[in-house]
Amino acid sequence: MLGYIVGRLAQAAVVMLAVALVAFLLFNYVGDPINNMVGQEATTTDRADLREQLGLNDPAIVQFGRFLFNAAEGNFGLSYRLKRPVAVLIQERLPATLELVFLSALIAMALGLPLGVYTALRRDGWLSRVILTSSLVGVSLPTFVIGIGLIYLFSVQFDLLPSFGRGEVVRLGWWSTGFLTASGWAAIVMPAITLSLYQMTLILRLVRTEMLEVLRTDYVRFARARGLSNRAVHFRHALKNTMMPVVTIIGLQIGSLIAFSIVTETVFQWPGMGLLFIQAVSFADIPVMAAYLVMVGFMFVALNLVVDLVYFMIDPRLSGPRRAGKAA
Numbered sequence: 001m002l003g004y005i006v007g008r009l010a011q012a013a014v015v016m017l018a019v020a021l022v023a024f025l026l027f028n029y030v031g032d033p034i035n036n037m038v039g040q041e042a043t044t045t046d047r048a049d050l051r052e053q054l055g056l057n058d059p060a061i062v063q064f065g066r067f068l069f070n071a072a073e074g075n076f077g078l079s080y081r082l083k084r085p086v087a088v089l090i091q092e093r094l095p096a097t098l099e100l101v102f103l104s105a106l107i108a109m110a111l112g113l114p115l116g117v118y119t120a121l122r123r124d125g126w127l128s129r130v131i132l133t134s135s136l137v138g139v140s141l142p143t144f145v146i147g148i149g150l151i152y153l154f155s156v157q158f159d160l161l162p163s164f165g166r167g168e169v170v171r172l173g174w175w176s177t178g179f180l181t182a183s184g185w186a187a188i189v190m191p192a193i194t195l196s197l198y199q200m201t202l203i204l205r206l207v208r209t210e211m212l213e214v215l216r217t218d219y220v221r222f223a224r225a226r227g228l229s230n231r232a233v234h235f236r237h238a239l240k241n242t243m244m245p246v247v248t249i250i251g252l253q254i255g256s257l258i259a260f261s262i263v264t265e266t267v268f269q270w271p272g273m274g275l276l277f278i279q280a281v282s283f284a285d286i287p288v289m290a291a292y293l294v295m296v297g298f299m300f301v302a303l304n305l306v307v308d309l310v311y312f313m314i315d316p317r318l319s320g321p322r323r324a325g326k327a328a
Contacts, residue, residue, distance in 0.1 A: 008308050012301045019297030023290040024067045027076075076291040081283040086291045089276060094295075095176050096166055097265070097272035101257045103192040108199035109250065115200075116207025117242075121234060123212065132208075135201045147194040147267035154190060162187050164269035191268045195261055199253045206249055210242040244311065251307030255300040 034047050034056070042050075051057055055066060070076070076086035115135075119128040137146075155163035167183030169176040178184020214220065215238055223233045262274035269275065273292060280288035 005309065008305055012305050015301050016298060019294060019301075020068055020071060021064070023071070023293045023297075024064050026293065027067065027286055027290040071294055076294075077287045079280075079285055079288050081280065081285045081288075086287045089288065090273065090291060090295065091174055092176075093271060093273045093276050096178075096270060097258065097261060097274060099177060099179065100188060100191055100195065100261060100264070100270060100272060101254065103188060104196040104199065104257055104261075105250075105254050107192060107196040108203055108253070111196075112200040112203030113207055113246075116204040117211060117234075117239065119204070120208045120211035120215070123208075131204075135204055137197070137201075139198060139201050143194060143198070143263045144267050146197060147190070147264060150190045150194060151267075161190055163190075166271055191264050191270050194267070195257060195264045199257065202253065203246065203250065207242060207246055210245055211238060214238045214241050247310055248307050251303045251310075252300075255296075255303045258299050259296045 034051055055063060058066075074087045074090075078084065079086055079089060082089065115131055119131055122128045151163045154161045162183070165187055167178050167185075167187035168181040169178045169184060170180045178188060215234075220233060220238055223237050228237075258273075261270075261272065262278055264270065265272045265274035266278050273295070276288060277292045279285070280292070
């Protein structure tokens with residue numbers, strides 16, 4: 001177990017170094033950062049002095065080492081557009097994105113898992129066919145179309161939910177949450193549903209496919225031959241083995257929710273990291289773009305590491321050879 005964890009941590013460190021290198025290249029070599037920090041009236045001497053102060057004349061390896069050290073401390077410099085520390089901007093926007101992602105993932109799993117199991121066990125039923133046909137909406141329609149449709153229906157036509165913003169929030173230290181206010185819950189409903197539809201469809205179809213495959217295996221037939229009830233066969237044996245690949249996909253999809261919440265946050269003007277990134281791209285705000293890249297990369301790596309460890313614990317085939325070797 002310890003060797004497995006160390007190996008995965010080493011892989012995670014290599015991936016984060018690669019992400020940091022890409023962010024460093026973006027930070028230093030996409031345009032001239034000096035031009036984004038000074039006005040047109042700045043002289044050549046002023047530019048040279050600022051370049052020296054920022055250490056841009058140092059060798060690339062020295063600059064990369066400094067970038068890694070600052071990134072480890074959460075220091076990505078000042079936003080070119082807002083003239084504020086990027087770390088402060090992330091601290092202000094991160095709670096909104098994480099709450100949206102958390103609720104979206106909860107909706108996707110709460111609906112996708114049971115619907116996937118139901119459509120596998122009742123694959124010839126009319127309700128299963130309706131569910132599978134309806135689930136195609138989550139795959140075929142673009143996210144912004146779903147979001148605009150929900151806004152038109154629930155905000156314009158029925159005036160039930162707000163079409164933009166986060167509603168009233170409550171501050172708990174540096175964290176701001178909308179889960180403690182009625183307007184916060186009203187504001188997050190449509191963005192969360194919009195963001196969760198594709199993930200829910202993916203989980204539903206994956207669970208159904210894996211469940212159907214497991215139900216055809218020999219050990220399920222043997223379990224039925226032993227006289228076990230359908231409930232025991234379906235949920236004690238089949239579902240447990242179905243969940244192994246599903247856990248991997250769910251972990252990666254949560255990372256995708258964080259990375260690709262940009263469209264949803266833009267449609268609903270949700271004040272999260274995605275909207276901040278879109279605004280940074282529009283104004284070529286390189287420090288914010290680099291920080292967003294590192295943050296998303298870190299979350300992907302962390303989630304993938306957690307999924308690997310969970311997979312190690314629930315799949316005896318991974319730990320079996322190690323235990324057998326120790327016993328020998």
